[in-house]
Amino acid sequence: MNDVAHLAHIELYTNKFDESLDFFTRVYGLSESGHEGNSVYLRAWDDYEFHTLKLTAHETTGVGHIAYRVSSPEALERRVAAIEEMGCGIGWTDGDLGHGRAYRFRDPAGHIFEIYWDTRRYEAPPEEKPALKNIAQRFHGRGVAPRRLDHLNLLAPDVEAIRDFMTKALGSTVSEQIVLDDGTLAGCWFTVNNKTYDIAFTRDLTGVPARFHHVTYAVDQREDVLRAADIFLENDVYIETGPHKHAVQGTFFLYVYEPAGNRVEVANAGARLLLAPDWEPVIWTEAERMKGQAWGLKTIESFHTHGTPPVDKKAQA
Incomplete structure (x- = not known):
């Protein structure tokens, strides 16, 4: 449909703000471009x-x-007109430090989305200006130092409802999906451009709405993921699993928890692009998914159970 250009940003909540900020800037290697109220950009x-x-x-x-x-x-x-017709709109906001007015809406799992056009392009200060004019900022080499935001994964009790929603609200293409033997849609990967995916939804067996699985920034090559593992080790960051290679989407990856418990991924996004205008979703069966990753260690149980905010098991009992 091409109305939506790309995944732009994610707002992440933390109840350990100072520790999380130190992780994302010093260890993970993102740069601070501004702050306002109780948020840092x-x-x-x-x-x-x-x-x-x-x-x-x-x-x-x-x-x-x-x-x-x-x-x-x-x-x-x-x-906006399409979303309002679907009955899931929230309304307009004035935007924030990074962009102009935005329209907010809610997916069937309760996650809040926004779309906008007017944006603020990053202007590198003198000490961060790159030698080449076609990149945004010089490579600073601090921490993991990922290149760009790549994708995120959200949890949803009903992934099939999400599939219908994303294709109608954003015009997303389904690139890959996991279908269990009973016909249940257990995972779905979406893209709005020719990347293999910008967002994924996987089934949340807790039934709790609006939970978060992980956010991923991309590095250039597999060796950068291996280097990230050493950086996390030296900084006492909990490595949940990896480095391995995913079967679905084929990325080389590493998952960690930032200090507040949100899952963060480092991945080599690879060179796969969806160029076929008549792309048909790749369907993975339950048996194929049970094999786990393409190679590497077996996927640990927490990858399928851990999400944020954490579930109050006593309240569920």
């Missing part, structure tokens, strides 16, 4: 916008909102 060195991560002090963890930038002012109006 962060970006990777080649993100063109003012920010791709809004880190907000909060009473709990998880995701505040997810933002996409549209392809034109006219596209914004078209998408």
